[in-house]
Amino acid sequence: MTAKLKKVYIKSYGCQMNVYDGQKMADLLKPHGYRITDTYDDADVSILNTCHIREKAEHKVFSDLGRLNTVKKDRKNQEDNNDMIIAVGGCVGQAEGEEITRQAPYVDMVFGPQSYHRLPEMLAQIEQKVKGKRRKIVDTQFPAISKFDFLPAANETPASAFLVVQEGCDKFCHFCVVPYTRGSEYSRSAKTILEEAKHLISLGAKEITLLGQNVNGYHGEGPDGSEWSLGRLIYALAELDGIKRIRYTTSHPLDMHDELYNAHRDVPMLMPFLHLPVQSGSDLILNAMNRKHTAADYLKIIEKLCIACADIKFSSDFIVGYPGETNKDHKDTLELIKNVGYVQSYSFKYSPRPGTPASILQTQVAEDIKSERLTELQDLINAQQIAFNQSMVGQTMEVLFEREGKIPGQVVGKTAYMQSVTLNGDSSLFGNLLSVRISNGYGNSLSGERI
Numbered sequence: 001m002t003a004k005l006k007k008v009y010i011k012s013y014g015c016q017m018n019v020y021d022g023q024k025m026a027d028l029l030k031p032h033g034y035r036i037t038d039t040y041d042d043a044d045v046s047i048l049n050t051c052h053i054r055e056k057a058e059h060k061v062f063s064d065l066g067r068l069n070t071v072k073k074d075r076k077n078q079e080d081n082n083d084m085i086i087a088v089g090g091c092v093g094q095a096e097g098e099e100i101t102r103q104a105p106y107v108d109m110v111f112g113p114q115s116y117h118r119l120p121e122m123l124a125q126i127e128q129k130v131k132g133k134r135r136k137i138v139d140t141q142f143p144a145i146s147k148f149d150f151l152p153a154a155n156e157t158p159a160s161a162f163l164v165v166q167e168g169c170d171k172f173c174h175f176c177v178v179p180y181t182r183g184s185e186y187s188r189s190a191k192t193i194l195e196e197a198k199h200l201i202s203l204g205a206k207e208i209t210l211l212g213q214n215v216n217g218y219h220g221e222g223p224d225g226s227e228w229s230l231g232r233l234i235y236a237l238a239e240l241d242g243i244k245r246i247r248y249t250t251s252h253p254l255d256m257h258d259e260l261y262n263a264h265r266d267v268p269m270l271m272p273f274l275h276l277p278v279q280s281g282s283d284l285i286l287n288a289m290n291r292k293h294t295a296a297d298y299l300k301i302i303e304k305l306c307i308a309c310a311d312i313k314f315s316s317d318f319i320v321g322y323p324g325e326t327n328k329d330h331k332d333t334l335e336l337i338k339n340v341g342y343v344q345s346y347s348f349k350y351s352p353r354p355g356t357p358a359s360i361l362q363t364q365v366a367e368d369i370k371s372e373r374l375t376e377l378q379d380l381i382n383a384q385q386i387a388f389n390q391s392m393v394g395q396t397m398e399v400l401f402e403r404e405g406k407i408p409g410q411v412v413g414k415t416a417y418m419q420s421v422t423l424n425g426d427s428s429l430f431g432n433l434l435s436v437r438i439s440n441g442y443g444n445s446l447s448g449e450r451i
């Protein structure tokens with residue numbers, strides 16, 4: 001008789017790195033008799049793979065935990081008493097550790113981003129009840145051996161795949177928890193990255209997005225023993241048979257380097273769209289944030305990228321209402337947004353993160369001022385985004401199709417600039433890079449017809 005497959009529900013919050021980690025957790029658990037379910041209602045194990053970057057994301061975790069606990073309690077009253085294991089992973093797990101099991105005693109396991117390769121082992125330990133009771137596990141270590149040595153190869157991939165090349169951060173921006181939750185910068189060897197890329201392409205990936213908290217600070221060992229930069233790595237990736245598109249995210253302006261500018265000039269597969277967060281356009285605020293560059297330094301980098309690749313476009317992250325931000329600082333940010341001409345961006349009101357230097361500053365900006373500034377900034381970026389989308393009308397764009405649209409009979413793909421394009425078609429188009437004539441440009445998307 002074959003053993004019953006256990007069902008595991010994994011919910012990833014936040015950044016693409018977390019999405020990658022969530023996929024790797026699934027890959028790790030499948031050989032151990034687990035199959036993925038997309039609802040926690042019938043899950044044997046529920047894992048919340050959390051994000052700590054903003055207060056709102058953290059609150060969401062605790063409200064989701066409350067929902068899981070309701071299911072867990074209901075199960076106790078049922079005949080088969082199929083108890084659910086509840087686990088909290090990711091950056092909230094790392095930052096809060098045992099505090100989570102104090103606040104939510106029904107949580108069975110807490111682990112950080114550097115220990116999830118031990119998931120099958122930790123789950124097996126929890127399942128071995130001692131005197132009818134489950135033990136709790138809290139593992140927030142930064143192990144000496146990299147988790148990447150233990151992660152299994154994927155057995156399926158979307159057409160647009162993520163590949164982590166670098167993790168962690170040594171920059172210590174004064175608002176950010178990442179250096180504390182992900183640890184210091186670590187780069188994987190170029191050999192393991194190229195092998196993983198080849199494997200993803202063999203499974204059907206056409207586009208690979210290289211991921212890292214400071215991805216352009218990548219400095220891994222090359223096959224010849226020398227240190228490779230991200231630019232060097234991109235040149236090598238572009239030589240792999242079958243790769244059509246390369247992207248990388250998230251970058252720090254200070255880590256841009258000559259080989260990377262050259263890659264933007266020379267490598268046609270490297271997409272002409274770069275997410276290069278600046279956070280603020282005010283030198284005073286950039287200094288207070290410990291970003292270690294000025295607005296003028298940033299603009300010089302943008303100029304070099306535009307010289308390397310004439311049609312490159314940019315997106316950024318913005319923090320509005322950082323402690324001490326004045327109206328003049330805010331206006332400087334709006335000015336920079338116009339100068340760069342961002343065609344997309346992510347913007348948020350500053351929220352203090354415990355343990356970061358900015359959280360204890362006495363110069364916190366009032367919520368209503370933050371809200372006003374955020375609206376003004378988002379209105380400007382939205383206007384730039386719509387203008388850019390509308391400028392595409394009548395043009396022919398290469399679009400990589402990946403998923404069904406909201407309306408039956410439509411499929412959705414992405415342009416080089418990460419714009420979503422809808423088209424009449426079916427799933428036979430998935431994984432195809434097709435020429436599409438753009439007929440409409442909207443706020444967040446385009447629509448078109450296949451040529």
Ligand code: SF4
Pocket residue numbers: 169170171172173176177178179213214252
């Ligand atoms: S560079 Fe700054 S914002 Fe980015 S992960 Fe590091 S500390 Fe956080």
